[in-house]
Amino acid sequence: MTPEEFRRHGKQVIDWIADYLSNIESFPVRAQVAPGDVRRALPVSPPECGSSFTEILADLDRTLLPGVTHWQHPRFFAYFPSNTSGAAILGDLLSSGLGVQGMLWATSPSCTELETVAVDWLAELLGLPRHFRTDATGGGVIQDSASSASLLATLAALSRATGGVTAHAGITGRHTLYVSSETHSSLEKAARIVGLGADNVRKVPVDPATLAMDATALDRMLATDLADGAIPVMVCATVGTTSTAAIDPVRAIGEVCREREVWLHVDAAYAGVAAVCPELRWVNDGVAEYADSYVTNPHKWLLTNFDCSVLWVADRAPLLDAMSIQPEYLRNRATSSGAVIDYRDWQIPLGRRFRALKLWAVMRWYGADGLRDHIRTGAALATEFATWVARDPDFELHEPQVLSLVCLRPRWPELSTGEANDATTRLMESLNASGALYLTHTKVDGRVLLRMAIGSPTTEERHLREAWLRIREEHRKTLADLALERAT
Amino acid sequence: MTPEEFRRHGKQVIDWIADYLSNIESFPVRAQVAPGDVRRALPVSPPECGSSFTEILADLDRTLLPGVTHWQHPRFFAYFPSNTSGAAILGDLLSSGLGVQGMLWATSPSCTELETVAVDWLAELLGLPRHFRTDATGGGVIQDSASSASLLATLAALSRATGGVTAHAGITGRHTLYVSSETHSSLEKAARIVGLGADNVRKVPVDPATLAMDATALDRMLATDLADGAIPVMVCATVGTTSTAAIDPVRAIGEVCREREVWLHVDAAYAGVAAVCPELRWVNDGVAEYADSYVTNPHKWLLTNFDCSVLWVADRAPLLDAMSIQPEYLRNRATSSGAVIDYRDWQIPLGRRFRALKLWAVMRWYGADGLRDHIRTGAALATEFATWVARDPDFELHEPQVLSLVCLRPRWPELSTGEANDATTRLMESLNASGALYLTHTKVDGRVLLRMAIGSPTTEERHLREAWLRIREEHRKTLADLALERAT
Numbered sequence: 001m002t003p004e005e006f007r008r009h010g011k012q013v014i015d016w017i018a019d020y021l022s023n024i025e026s027f028p029v030r031a032q033v034a035p036g037d038v039r040r041a042l043p044v045s046p047p048e049c050g051s052s053f054t055e056i057l058a059d060l061d062r063t064l065l066p067g068v069t070h071w072q073h074p075r076f077f078a079y080f081p082s083n084t085s086g087a088a089i090l091g092d093l094l095s096s097g098l099g100v101q102g103m104l105w106a107t108s109p110s111c112t113e114l115e116t117v118a119v120d121w122l123a124e125l126l127g128l129p130r131h132f133r134t135d136a137t138g139g140g141v142i143q144d145s146a147s148s149a150s151l152l153a154t155l156a157a158l159s160r161a162t163g164g165v166t167a168h169a170g171i172t173g174r175h176t177l178y179v180s181s182e183t184h185s186s187l188e189k190a191a192r193i194v195g196l197g198a199d200n201v202r203k204v205p206v207d208p209a210t211l212a213m214d215a216t217a218l219d220r221m222l223a224t225d226l227a228d229g230a231i232p233v234m235v236c237a238t239v240g241t242t243s244t245a246a247i248d249p250v251r252a253i254g255e256v257c258r259e260r261e262v263w264l265h266v267d268a269a270y271a272g273v274a275a276v277c278p279e280l281r282w283v284n285d286g287v288a289e290y291a292d293s294y295v296t297n298p299h300k301w302l303l304t305n306f307d308c309s310v311l312w313v314a315d316r317a318p319l320l321d322a323m324s325i326q327p328e329y330l331r332n333r334a335t336s337s338g339a340v341i342d343y344r345d346w347q348i349p350l351g352r353r354f355r356a357l358k359l360w361a362v363m364r365w366y367g368a369d370g371l372r373d374h375i376r377t378g379a380a381l382a383t384e385f386a387t388w389v390a391r392d393p394d395f396e397l398h399e400p401q402v403l404s405l406v407c408l409r410p411r412w413p414e415l416s417t418g419e420a421n422d423a424t425t426r427l428m429e430s431l432n433a434s435g436a437l438y439l440t441h442t443k444v445d446g447r448v449l450l451r452m453a454i455g456s457p458t459t460e461e462r463h464l465r466e467a468w469l470r471i472r473e474e475h476r477k478t479l480a481d482l483a484l485e486r487a488t
Numbered sequence: 489m490t491p492e493e494f495r496r497h498g499k500q501v502i503d504w505i506a507d508y509l510s511n512i513e514s515f516p517v518r519a520q521v522a523p524g525d526v527r528r529a530l531p532v533s534p535p536e537c538g539s540s541f542t543e544i545l546a547d548l549d550r551t552l553l554p555g556v557t558h559w560q561h562p563r564f565f566a567y568f569p570s571n572t573s574g575a576a577i578l579g580d581l582l583s584s585g586l587g588v589q590g591m592l593w594a595t596s597p598s599c600t601e602l603e604t605v606a607v608d609w610l611a612e613l614l615g616l617p618r619h620f621r622t623d624a625t626g627g628g629v630i631q632d633s634a635s636s637a638s639l640l641a642t643l644a645a646l647s648r649a650t651g652g653v654t655a656h657a658g659i660t661g662r663h664t665l666y667v668s669s670e671t672h673s674s675l676e677k678a679a680r681i682v683g684l685g686a687d688n689v690r691k692v693p694v695d696p697a698t699l700a701m702d703a704t705a706l707d708r709m710l711a712t713d714l715a716d717g718a719i720p721v722m723v724c725a726t727v728g729t730t731s732t733a734a735i736d737p738v739r740a741i742g743e744v745c746r747e748r749e750v751w752l753h754v755d756a757a758y759a760g761v762a763a764v765c766p767e768l769r770w771v772n773d774g775v776a777e778y779a780d781s782y783v784t785n786p787h788k789w790l791l792t793n794f795d796c797s798v799l800w801v802a803d804r805a806p807l808l809d810a811m812s813i814q815p816e817y818l819r820n821r822a823t824s825s826g827a828v829i830d831y832r833d834w835q836i837p838l839g840r841r842f843r844a845l846k847l848w849a850v851m852r853w854y855g856a857d858g859l860r861d862h863i864r865t866g867a868a869l870a871t872e873f874a875t876w877v878a879r880d881p882d883f884e885l886h887e888p889q890v891l892s893l894v895c896l897r898p899r900w901p902e903l904s905t906g907e908a909n910d911a912t913t914r915l916m917e918s919l920n921a922s923g924a925l926y927l928t929h930t931k932v933d934g935r936v937l938l939r940m941a942i943g944s945p946t947t948e949e950r951h952l953r954e955a956w957l958r959i960r961e962e963h964r965k966t967l968a969d970l971a972l973e974r975a976t
Contacts, residue, residue, distance in 0.1 A: 001574030007506035014498035017585030021491040035827040038601035046609035050855035067598030072587045084587035086489030092584045097505030099560045099572035110555030113526035121534035145837035170685025171659040185815040195683020197658025327673040328931045339523040349633035367538035443816045
């Protein structure tokens with residue numbers, strides 16, 4: 001494709017996206033296809049000859065779009081928000097257009113240095129400690145996801161806990177990792193990947209009311225394991241769990257970690273970005289004093305399209321000890337001088353996209369005040385929605401309600417817990433199948449809850465009103481259907 | 489940013505990229521900045537208020553562009569080609585515009601099903617075996633890089649070698665991995681990450697002429713290690729090493745692996761895509777019969793911008809055994825039915841971009857014949873360049889010369905090997921500092937070689953002629969300078 005063809009087709013694509021975003025409310029939120037529908041609609045074999053871009057866009061409309069679930073739809077409330085924004089899309093487009101690969105400083109200095117500046121800026125916006133900055137002992141780096149960030153934290157922690165022995169000798173003893181029952185599954189995945197094994201992931205009990213990790217129980221568990229000869233590697237505290245956005249007591253956990261000399265990783269994938277607002281900075285209480293590593297995802301609730309997850313470490317040495325390898329074909333004068341950062345040593349892959357451009361474009365376009373407005377709007381809408389739920393006798397609000405996530409349980413008079421769970425699931429499936437909104441569930445204390453994850457920049461109060469109306473209607477309808485089924 | 493603002497600024501960005509690609513030859517290939525230059529030119533703190541997109545683009549021109557090394561420049565010959573193309577950029581732009589996250593089939597069916605179709609198409613284009621297809625026992629998946637693909641292969645191999653024990657119990661014995669001295673450093677990185685440790689990476693000798701792994705030596709090493717009680721996990725054969733594009737004898741290695749029941753991973757990151765041309769399909773000899781896993785990178789030499797590395801497995805069961813975890817909040821009807829693929833279980837991160845769009849757009853735009861033309865052009869240009877080198881008494885061509893990579897050594901009469909290496913490095917540094925071209929080096933048998941990695945879609949014969957002229961001039965100049973330095 002010549003630059004002039006690119007100019008022409010590029011504008012076609014920009015128009016396609018602008019039209020898509022303008023009309024997004026006209027689509028069912030969740031794709032209405034069955035497994036295999038999209039695949040069967042595509043040719044079995046690749047084309048022998050090329051097509052025009054117009055044909056490619058026509059195929060996108062005809063064949064692919066019906067199978068797309070619209071994550072940017074204002075009535076998408078599933079999982080967590082996965083914000084995109086025009087500024088981020090264009091930042092990412094510039095990255096694709098430049099087509100540079102930033103594995104080393106030398107392979108494109110701006111790719112590395114803009115990333116350093118962007119993560120330092122973000123640390124400042126979030127009120128993160130000075131030692132997380134690259135000009136101090138630590139540093140930040142953009143990862144594809146919090147899963148990868150937590151995996152790297154685990155590798156750095158392993159390196160520190162074993163004095164660097166594992167990099168050479170591998171895992172030779174029993175090494176343990178501490179999470180709660182509410183911690184994200186990526187931590188178990190990390191434990192499996194690094195060779196600790198799922199059996200050595202120790203689940204610390206949570207406070208039954210707040211679902212936050214019990215720091216006293218953690219301390220007891222560490223004492224027992226140490227007495228048994230295990231080497232505790234890392235504790236993961238979560239700021240905003242995936243299930244209910246519960247917040248672990250980072251400060252209390254941090255005191256235990258410091259006492260026991262165990263690495264504290266803080267997974268604030270969803271909630272961490274809330275700290276752009278000074279009044280929400282309490283979410284990171286204890287991070288400055290105790291966290292050895294910290295991750296939050298601008299690609300969730302901070303207007304930057306996937307993938308953009310930022311990992312910070314308080315001390316970069318153990319991470320580099322764990323990850324650095326220097327083959328001949330990557331040697332270069334800048335690396336040898338020690339004056340530069342080579343981010344390949346801060347991640348699993350060798351190659352890397354110029355992802356800093358999109359995060360930088362977002363911070364430049366919105367400014368700190370624009371980002372604060374965005375977070376405040378999402379949190380305020382969630383508070384509003386929670387009020388409606390709390391007031392309605394047919395529903396139970398899960399409390400504490402945190403930030404932009406609202407968890408709720410429809411009430412099902414006379415049903416057992418199991419029957420009620422089935423009824424809630426049935427209600428959710430009907431709502432999602434309708435295409436009017438999309439929400440997901442979790443389970444707390446054996447009971448299924450619905451999760452309304454608010455925080456998309458396109459979601460306004462009217463979308464929440466529509467959604468709430470549909471949920472209540474569907475609840476009444478399900479109650480009536482169940483009564484009818486019991487009667488027949 | 490509203491859809492209408494996006495439409496306006498989007499077209500500005502498309503014009504910016506089209507202009508950049510049109511004028512790319514006017515830039516020095518390698519950035520001319522010193523460490524810290526870009527960082528110092530950017531504000532220390534993030535902006536309080538937002539900017540216009542015009543200002544953001546002006547900053548890009550003024551502050552960032554001088555620090556960019558132009559990977560898409562026709563005289564970029566460093567590392568390996570990192571092809572982009574208009575079709576790929578626009579496919580990726582559509583992915584950003586849709587902003588879907590394809591961790592599960594259910595979270596956007598088209599994202600999963602187009603990926604399945606795209607990797608099956610690519611398998612067909614490359615003549616890869618039927619069992620690599622997703623409708624057979626295996627399957628393909630897009631990764632960010634060959635490093636991640638090889639890490640996943642190692643995890644799957646570990647799972648098979650230990651009957652699934654490591655996922656639960658972790659690493660409990662001595663597990664070994666087999667590479668050659670020429671194998672990419674990502675394999676040692678993988679061994680460190682999974683807890684095997686670098687000490688258990690066994691380096692198999694290579695044939696000194698071809699730099700290809702010696703299968704007989706591999707067999708002896710496996711026998712010794714097995715007798716010592718080690719559990720051999722995986723052998724990595726490389727099709728096109730990073731240093732010289734050497735090709736390991738996959739068939740002979742595969743026979744050893746089959747006999748010893750060890751997983752065979754084939755790293756064809758660079759060279760694998762050459763198989764789109766039937767006359768180059770010899771590169772994958774033995775893959776169909778013996779490979780348990782195979783990776784090649786469309787983001788190197790197949791016109792698809794980074795990141796797009798495709799991993800195939802012959803049997804997906806060990807990979808899924810190694811990687812699957814099912815927390816409550818990801819449960820859904822489609823997953824439970826077993827009728828769908830959830831690619832989150834095929835990768836390290838949980839979330840994923842709709843990367844299939846760019847690979848699909850490339851195959852649709854170029855068609856099989858366009859892709860073959862591209863590979864043939866790159867290989868023919870390299871053959872031409874190699875002829876010039878071979879004919880010139882001042883240079884030595886490294887043979888065998890493979891595909892689009894040409895390795896060469898300037899001759900330095902009367903210099904010792906160490907002095908000659910220094911002179912070659914000095915020559916390379918001068919060339920790269922000039923901005924006229926960019927090339928990198930490797931070391932074979934203690935001698936520094938220059939690597940000319942051809943294969944960019946923008947590189948024409950005239951660019952190679954210009955580069956060759958510069959290399960010869962710089963060689964003469966360096967010889968004269970050295971003589972002068974010796975005389976004074």
